[in-house]
């Protein structure tokens with residue numbers, strides 16, 4: 001097993017209920033430092049897979065190594081610490097704490113790593129603010145006073161503040177117009193290059209695949225999606241072929 005991979009999933013089975021299997025993944029490996037776009041129809045299990053990669057969900061069987069750590073066999077508290085220190089997560093809803101300021105939202109992310117905040121991060125924080133085109137003053141604003149675009153950028157800043165080696169981004173652009181989507185993707189790639197993190201990105205929007213090292217169709221790695229695709233009219237032919245540009 002390649003323990004140096006950013007993500008290494010082997011023989012993984014997951015179900016929310018015993019009679020309703022969601023994922024059956026024989027093997028899925030993501031090399032460190034690469035960018036991967038994961039696509040698949042609504043309800044196929046993309047968000048579930050991301051949650052397995054963060055250790056928020058545990059598989060019924062199989063192995064999931066993240067950055068060389070067997071995340072699904074860590075204790076709950078070790079898993080939380082590992083996630084806080086190594087994985088940045090940006091979800092569709094951003095999950096900022098509304099009544100806290102931007103600064104406190106960021107500080108909270110640092111707190112969960114059990115590292116001393118925040119002086120050693122100051123230069124890096126300034127760099128992130130600049131890359132995300134956020135003014136330093138925004139740190140004093142309450143999260144619920146921000147526009148959707150600002151909330152999204154703060155959510156990315158919070159995900160990157162601990163310099164994660166793995167950044168997981170789930171459908172972050174659905175509330176944005178076309179111009180904002182383009183600018184979001186440019187910023188995301190700038191930050192990925194700046195931090196050299198591995199990026200796993202999930203979206204329905206095939207127009208966003210440009211620039212990714214790999215575009216992976218869930219049906220190509222998941223036996224359950226494969227079965228669904230082969231027995232249903234999914235409109236799969238509307239999608240371009242899976243492209244693999246970089247190393248696995």
Ligand SMILES: Nc1ncnc2c1ncn2[C@@H]1O[C@H](COP(=O)(O)OP(=O)(O)OP(=O)(O)O)[C@@H](O)[C@H]1O
Nearest residue numbers: 016017022040041042043044045046047048049204
């Ligand atoms: N907490 C849960 N309990 C039970 N079933 C769930 C739960 N979360 C998701 N599911 C089911 O698991 C399946 C996969 O859901 P998931 O959210 O992973 O799909 P998805 O591909 O991310 O969908 P979308 O693109 O619409 O976000 C769906 O059938 C969904 O109804």
